Amino acid sequence: MRRSYRFLLRPTSKQAAALVACLEDHRALYNAALEHRRTAYAKAGVSVRYGDQSAELKHIRADDPGGQGRWSFSSQQATLRRLDRAFRAFFDRVKAGRTPGFPRFKGPGRFDSVEWPKDGDGCRWDSQPEHPTATYVRLQGVGHVRVHQHRPIRGRVKTISAKREGSCWYVVLSCDDVPAEPLPATGATAGIDMGVASLVTTSDGAHLANPRHLATTSGRLAEAQRVLDRKKRGSKRRRKAVARVAALHGKVRRQRLDHAHKAALVLVRGYDVIVHEDLRIRNMTRSASGTIDQPGRNVAAKSGLNRSILDAGWGVFLTVLAYKAESAGRELIAVNPAGTSRTCSRCGHGAKENRVSQAVFRCQGCGHAAHADVNAATNVLRAGLALRQAAEAA
Numbered sequence: 001m002r003r004s005y006r007f008l009l010r011p012t013s014k015q016a017a018a019l020v021a022c023l024e025d026h027r028a029l030y031n032a033a034l035e036h037r038r039t040a041y042a043k044a045g046v047s048v049r050y051g052d053q054s055a056e057l058k059h060i061r062a063d064d065p066g067g068q069g070r071w072s073f074s075s076q077q078a079t080l081r082r083l084d085r086a087f088r089a090f091f092d093r094v095k096a097g098r099t100p101g102f103p104r105f106k107g108p109g110r111f112d113s114v115e116w117p118k119d120g121d122g123c124r125w126d127s128q129p130e131h132p133t134a135t136y137v138r139l140q141g142v143g144h145v146r147v148h149q150h151r152p153i154r155g156r157v158k159t160i161s162a163k164r165e166g167s168c169w170y171v172v173l174s175c176d177d178v179p180a181e182p183l184p185a186t187g188a189t190a191g192i193d194m195g196v197a198s199l200v201t202t203s204d205g206a207h208l209a210n211p212r213h214l215a216t217t218s219g220r221l222a223e224a225q226r227v228l229d230r231k232k233r234g235s236k237r238r239r240k241a242v243a244r245v246a247a248l249h250g251k252v253r254r255q256r257l258d259h260a261h262k263a264a265l266v267l268v269r270g271y272d273v274i275v276h277e278d279l280r281i282r283n284m285t286r287s288a289s290g291t292i293d294q295p296g297r298n299v300a301a302k303s304g305l306n307r308s309i310l311d312a313g314w315g316v317f318l319t320v321l322a323y324k325a326e327s328a329g330r331e332l333i334a335v336n337p338a339g340t341s342r343t344c345s346r347c348g349h350g351a352k353e354n355r356v357s358q359a360v361f362r363c364q365g366c367g368h369a370a371h372a373d374v375n376a377a378t379n380v381l382r383a384g385l386a387l388r389q390a391a392e393a394a
């Protein structure tokens with residue numbers, strides 16, 4: 001298996017300055033390589049390839065030993081490859097008959113990571129300069145940077161990236177050969193319903209609620225965004241407001257990821273088979289302001305933006321759940337969510353009147369009453385088990 005880890009870096013002020021210089025030089029390289037391709041294409045209709053640009057790196061580095069020459073050859077190649085991918089995507093869209101925008105120059109703040117494609121080549125994870133109890137990563141031209149390693153890593157480190165987020169720096173490791181850690185069978189199966197108040201409700205009736213602090217932060221983010229929208233372009237106050245929105249976005253992302261990990265862990269520990277709604281289908285059928293079953297009702301108390309911030313946690317959660325399920329040897333099934341929220345899980349009667357309110361389900365056919373999310377989760381479970389049975393019979 002493959003997975004990535006992300007840790008906060010604690011650079012000294014000198015190292016922080018070097019990280020900024022490293023990022024800026026890689027950005028300059030990206031933009032210069034883009035300029036080269038644009039000019040060649042516009043003037044002569046020639047496509048410059050990655051190989052051509054990579055071959056020029058040697059000269060660029062030799063001509064600028066105190067600048068571009070300071071950094072790792074491999075991280076510079078990775079930056080050129082990143083541009084190459086942008087061009088491939090551009091030409092793929094052209095081929096598909098669309099009219100995409102040409103790859104763009106990266107302004108300051110639009111280029112925030114540098115990748116070293118191989119541990120040991122211009123970078124070294126766990127470089128141990130002198131301090132046996134602390135973790136360091138060595139980055140060429142920057143030095144041994146201290147890492148706040150808050151959890152152990154498994155597998156073999158493949159790529160190392162440094163990433164800037166607001167005023168913080170992170171190191172992202174991508175690891176190969178991460179061993180699976182199977183969990184003992186429980187004999188239990190569950191369907192799950194994903195919502196706003198509770199991130200997840202299980203068919204057993206457990207609610208894994210979105211934590212209050214996440215709702216608080218997303219409320220503050222929505223407010224900060226409204227403040228930003230009122231600021232004049234190019235003003236100093238606007239810059240400040242942008243920084244605040246970015247900082248709150250980072251905070252929401254960390255809180256959401258943390259909660260996704262906790263909720264997914266509860267599920268994989270408790271169940272052998274977990275059935276969830278297929279989010280791709282669901283996103284097509286539900287509008288931002290509600291659901292087809294329940295148009296706009298569940299937005300009542302929340303602003304659209306605040307709600308959408310909470311909603312966005314579903315994708316993150318399913319990604320984390322998929323990884324944990326694979327590692328633990330659990331089965332994950334995705335089902336079409338159509339009708340799950342208005343169909344009675346006892347008798348199968350489907351009607352939108354069954355959904356009395358956001359939380360209450362009462363069947364107009366048989367009188368079955370349940371929490372609406374538990375009823376939906378039960379339908380999801382049934383659909384998943386039917387799908388599984390059909391697959392086994394085929």
Ligand SMILES: [Zn+2]
Binds near residue numbers: 345347363367
């Ligand atoms: Zn019923």
